[in-house]
Amino acid sequence: MRLLLVEDDKETARYVSRGLIQAGHTIDVVSDGKDGLALAIRENYDIVILDRMLPGLDGLSLARTLRTAGSHVSILFLTSLGGVNDRVQGLDVGGDDYLVKPFAFAELLARVNALGRRAPMRSEGDILRAGDLELDVGSRVVKRGQERIDLQPKEFVLLETLMRNKGRVVTRTMLLERVWGFHFDPRTSVVETHISRLRAKIDRPFAKPLIHTVRGSGYSINDSP
Structure with a gap:
């Protein structure tokens, strides 16, 4: 699958991207919310993995804007904000899944694969x-x-x-x-x-x-x- 990771912590971004690449996925990584939004709108991704606290544009606003623009890309929040209200906010703005840091990579990969199985077939770019x-x-x-x-x-x-x-x-x-x-x-x-x-x-x-x-x-x- 083709993935977009929007994560401003360099160590986390390196860890996640390397693991997903080794699992056979293609991934683009950006650290700024505005850059992430531009890429998510312009390119054809299967899943966007999204931190909430980002420079430029926060993750909630990014996800909300994508949904308002009509994007059906699967969104997985990956964030340290793990309260019940935080999770509800993430799902309410259009998130499909929510994983709290710290996390086990095996669980992240399982959730990515599950979202991939649920995602609709893309009409173009396949x-x-x-x-x-x-x-x-x-x-x-x-x-x-x-x-x-x-x-x-x-x-x-x-x-x-x-x-x-x-x-x-x-x-x-x-x-x-x-x-x-x-x-x-x-x-x-x-x-x-x-x-x-x-x-x-x-x-x-x-x-x-x-x-x-x-x-x-x-x-x-x-x-x-």
Whole structure:
């Protein structure tokens, strides 16, 4: 699933994002409520994980604005405000679930997965395309032409990240953050290794390559060189 985490505590954001990425999800992280609202409206997320006490715009106002704008995205509050009235407020403004800090990651993951099962199927954004390459996010099926391509979990998330940014350069740092949860450069060749494996499945058996190296910048996926 594609998730948005709006959390201003850096340690919590790093802990949550890394765990969810390792569980196979794609996640964007912002620390400011206004930035979170802009992303949630502009992008197509399955779930928004939302702190209540945020700079720029508090979590209650963010959730209320999303619902007023007609958004049906699932909202999970993750906050230290755990009183009965706090929970009621969160659910009243449109929250779908409410988890209080400190929390066990296993419970957070279970709640995220439960919300994912309850979420309505998205009418758009579920199927990503680049040329004759097609990625179905919901069923996790990848095809090029009529040929189905089997990918490992990290390969799938890597390809999804590239395809959601079709035609744009995705830097190595961005891939490390979004696919592996590294918020620094650990001097690893994991990106290059997985890109090579992905090319072996996506490009080499076919006449036209789709994954392009942008020297000194990163990678892009497009149906034109």
